[in-house]
Amino acid sequence: MTDAHALTLFNSLTRQLEPFQPVHEGEARVYSCGPTVYNYPHIGNMRAYVFADILGRTLSHKGYKLTHVINITDVGHLTDDADAGEDKMEKMAAEKAQSIWDIARHYTEAYWADIAALNIRQPAQWSVATEYVPQMIEFATQIADKHCYEIDSGLYFDVSTVADYGRLARAVTEEGEGRIEAVDGKRNAADFAIWRKTPAGEKRQMEWDSPWGPGAPGWHLECSVMSGKLLGFPFDIHTGGIDHREIHHPNEIAQNQAFCCTNGLDIPANSGARVWMHNNFLVERSGKMSKSSGEFLRLQLLIDKGYHPLAYRMMCLQAHYRSELEFSWDGLGAALTRLKRMIMAAERLAGVEAGSPSHPKLAAMIETFEKAMSDDLNTPVALTALEDVLAAKKVDPAAKRAVVEAMDAVLGLDLFGTSRADLRLRPKSAAISETEIEAALAARKEARAAKDFAASDALRDELAAKGVEVMDGDPLGWEWKLG
Numbered sequence: 001m002t003d004a005h006a007l008t009l010f011n012s013l014t015r016q017l018e019p020f021q022p023v024h025e026g027e028a029r030v031y032s033c034g035p036t037v038y039n040y041p042h043i044g045n046m047r048a049y050v051f052a053d054i055l056g057r058t059l060s061h062k063g064y065k066l067t068h069v070i071n072i073t074d075v076g077h078l079t080d081d082a083d084a085g086e087d088k089m090e091k092m093a094a095e096k097a098q099s100i101w102d103i104a105r106h107y108t109e110a111y112w113a114d115i116a117a118l119n120i121r122q123p124a125q126w127s128v129a130t131e132y133v134p135q136m137i138e139f140a141t142q143i144a145d146k147h148c149y150e151i152d153s154g155l156y157f158d159v160s161t162v163a164d165y166g167r168l169a170r171a172v173t174e175e176g177e178g179r180i181e182a183v184d185g186k187r188n189a190a191d192f193a194i195w196r197k198t199p200a201g202e203k204r205q206m207e208w209d210s211p212w213g214p215g216a217p218g219w220h221l222e223c224s225v226m227s228g229k230l231l232g233f234p235f236d237i238h239t240g241g242i243d244h245r246e247i248h249h250p251n252e253i254a255q256n257q258a259f260c261c262t263n264g265l266d267i268p269a270n271s272g273a274r275v276w277m278h279n280n281f282l283v284e285r286s287g288k289m290s291k292s293s294g295e296f297l298r299l300q301l302l303i304d305k306g307y308h309p310l311a312y313r314m315m316c317l318q319a320h321y322r323s324e325l326e327f328s329w330d331g332l333g334a335a336l337t338r339l340k341r342m343i344m345a346a347e348r349l350a351g352v353e354a355g356s357p358s359h360p361k362l363a364a365m366i367e368t369f370e371k372a373m374s375d376d377l378n379t380p381v382a383l384t385a386l387e388d389v390l391a392a393k394k395v396d397p398a399a400k401r402a403v404v405e406a407m408d409a410v411l412g413l414d415l416f417g418t419s420r421a422d423l424r425l426r427p428k429s430a431a432i433s434e435t436e437i438e439a440a441l442a443a444r445k446e447a448r449a450a451k452d453f454a455a456s457d458a459l460r461d462e463l464a465a466k467g468v469e470v471m472d473g474d475p476l477g478w479e480w481k482l483g
């Protein structure tokens with residue numbers, strides 16, 4: 001790696017591109033806010049993890065020893081970002097009349113299935129919030145005297161006790177506070193609960209004893225504690241969706257500052273992580289994607305409609321992570337076609353053993369790729385470099401294979417692990433099986449070879465009646481598609 005390829009990342013704290021400088025030589029420690037497992041993730045949520053995965057893969061590619069932690073929020077996240085809503089987990093458990101633990105398990109597994117389907121690498125650790133409650137109580141106890149106060153509903157963090165509260169959100173005092181509902185007894189509108197007491201006479205499914213009475217930790221506290229415990233303050237990079245830049249992360253930062261000051265860590269402006277990175281939203285034409293509006297866009301819905309999950313990964317990579325990305329079925333179809341072309345090109349390298357990647361024809365493409373990824377993870381440009389390598393003529397296949405493997409290790413499209421046939425998923429609604437289609441196509445081929453065009457046309461019409469469109473001479477070699 002030359003200096004020209006030093007990694008530059010956009011730090012939301014400074015709103016600037018900064019060269020990445022690890023806290024610990026040769027290492028990269030990354031924490032990503034994980035899902036609240038009260039429902040299936042939508043594909044917008046999954047964009048946040050495709051982004052974190054690309055970041056992690058790039059750090060590995062640059063030679064850093066990566067430690068990535070993603071948490072599972074199974075308690076504490078309220079139905080609004082303020083403190084007045086209900087716990088999302090408790091609410092769903094009540095609606096479904098199921099134990100909260102079953103709900104958490106079910107949706108955690110569904111989330112992990114999406115992680116695998118999108119070829120997102122496993123983090124070093126999945127930290128589950130309910131497994132860290134004693135540590136959360138300890139953290140809160142340490143900062144309580146100087147930074148918190150108790151009211152009926154819980155232990156609150158006084159945001160005026162830390163320097164520069166809300167600097168991550170910038171406009172937080174106007175915009176953020178407008179979204180925070182009043183809670184009686186709060187000193188500042190932006191104060192937030194770090195421990196929520198169970199109201200007298202009520203019993204929550206998930207509650208723990210604490211110095212402030214039975215209750216549950218606040219969502220912001222969870223991430224501060226798990227990131228600090230597992231990665232140590234300060235660690236390198238904290239990631240999340242752009243919504244977290246406004247409330248969740250400013251609140252984590254405030255707690256981290258309080259904790260570091262209390263523990264004599266001589267870094268008063270310490271934010272816990274040096275770099276805070278945020279992916280922009282996946283949106284629908286109608287606005288932000290959400291779990292409650294209209295057709296709920298889960299990865300499984302895409303699969304049911306016949307789109308391979310890696311087409312969605314491709315769709316994410318086609319946009320820079322800091323740009324908004326609009327979802328459309330046409331866009332997804334185009335991403336699938338692009339992926340298919342790349343996989344077909346990679347199939348020509350099947351059986352080729354990777355050799356030395358140095359080849360004069362490939363050097364400029366490698367340069368483009370490295371520069372793009374080093375420039376705040378510019379995946380759209382990196383993708384074109386990979387396509388150029390795949391299309392390069394008169395290049396030693398061993399060199400080509402080596403370069404494609406190296407680039408795909410960063411982009412994670414699994415080009416050598418996915419075949420053309422894998423991409424052709426049969427939509428759930430289809431009335432005909434793949435074997436039936438293949439059998440009819442084989443019969444039709446024979447009829448055509450025998451110049452029996454009447455029979456061949458009849459077979460074509462039969463397939464059309466079942467919703468299968470035969471694609472003679474399709475340049476991508478897709479012999480049929482569901483109409």
Ligand SMILES: Nc1ncnc2c1ncn2[C@@H]1O[C@H](COP(=O)(O)OP(=O)(O)OP(=O)(O)O)[C@@H](O)[C@H]1O
Pocket residue numbers: 033034035036037042043044045046047048239240241242243244279280281282283288289290291
């Ligand atoms: N439309 C979106 N596009 C990209 N990232 C998103 C989107 N919506 C949420 N995220 C991110 O997904 C991650 C998981 O979020 P979480 O499970 O807490 O859901 P959420 O933010 O409550 O979503 P929702 O409001 O839709 O229920 C977070 O990093 C969040 O910022």
Ligand SMILES: [Zn+2]
Pocket residue numbers: 032033034223248
């Ligand atoms: Zn978090």
